[in-house]
Amino acid sequence: MLRWVKAGVLSSYQTGGGRWRILRTDLVSFMQARGMPIPLDLAPASPTVVIVDDDVGFASALRRIVSARRPDARVLTASDGFSGGMLVSEEQPHLLLLDVQMEGLGGVEVVRRIRANAALNSVRIVIVSGFLTDEAERELLRLGVERCFRKPLAPTVVHDIVDAMLPPPLRVAQTRA
Numbered sequence: 001m002l003r004w005v006k007a008g009v010l011s012s013y014q015t016g017g018g019r020w021r022i023l024r025t026d027l028v029s030f031m032q033a034r035g036m037p038i039p040l041d042l043a044p045a046s047p048t049v050v051i052v053d054d055d056v057g058f059a060s061a062l063r064r065i066v067s068a069r070r071p072d073a074r075v076l077t078a079s080d081g082f083s084g085g086m087l088v089s090e091e092q093p094h095l096l097l098l099d100v101q102m103e104g105l106g107g108v109e110v111v112r113r114i115r116a117n118a119a120l121n122s123v124r125i126v127i128v129s130g131f132l133t134d135e136a137e138r139e140l141l142r143l144g145v146e147r148c149f150r151k152p153l154a155p156t157v158v159h160d161i162v163d164a165m166l167p168p169p170l171r172v173a174q175t176r177a
Contacts, residue, residue, distance in 0.1 A: 004030075032168070047166045048074045048093035052084030052110065053128070054102040058151065062097060062128070065158045072169050073162075081105030085113055093123055095165045100129035100136055108136060111143045124165045128153055 002020065004010035011026040024042060031038055049066050053059040059077045066075050076091060078084035082105045088096055096114070100107035107127060114120045127140055130151035137148045146165065149157065 046072050046074050047095070048076065048091050049095045049097065049162070049166070050084065050087050050091060050093045051075065051077045051097045052079075052081065052087075052102075052107075053077075053097075053099040054079050055099070062153075062158065065155045066097075066162055069159050069162045070166060070169065073166065081107060081110045085110050088114055088120060088123060089117065092120060094167065095162070096123055096125045097128050097161075098125060100127060100140075101131040108139060108143075111140055111145055115144050126161055126165065 001010065001022075005012045005020050005022070010022060010030050012020050012022045014020055028038055028042055030036075031042075047070065049070075051059050051062050051066070053062070056079060059079065063075050063077055066073065076087055076093070078087045081102045084096075084098065085105065088110075098107045098110060107129065111125060114123060114125065125145045127137075127145055127148040128151060129148075132148055132150050140148055147161070149161075
């Protein structure tokens with residue numbers, strides 16, 4: 001490790017006492033980039049995906065597709081905009097898959113509220129809706145939505161979204177008992 005640090009390959013800093021320190025995130029990134037297994041005590045939390053859609057059947061299918069693609073991810077659902085917004089605020093997911101047209105609080109307003117909260121800036125939002133107008137799509141993209149898709153959605157498209165929007169899965173080192 002010290003050789004990598006001194007060669008500048010592994011980011012580090014030196015304390016006033018001359019000891020080398022490596023940030024956990026730098027070490028995990030370094031190990032990931034080189035295909036090294038990550039020890040369990042260094043592994044970051046599993047990625048979280050929130051699905052907000054008033055069509056319970058569609059949300060359930062989407063959940064199954066995401067979970068099959070990324071078994072390491074936590075996948076949570078909500079069936080209305082208000083509950084979905086609260087869930088996003090509590091969980092701060094990596095990815096939000098959001099419908100536009102829902103009873104009560106619609107998708108556009110959910111996006112406005114999420115983007116108004118600086119603590120949620122890192123949440124990546126993808127719209128998946130059967131009622132997406134060109135005008136709504138322009139507004140959503142202006143508000144900071146990553147992409148917009150119209151229903152129905154092929155599982156391969158969901159796989160592409162998940163692959164692009166979530167951090168890559170970690171190879172975690174197996175411990176012996």
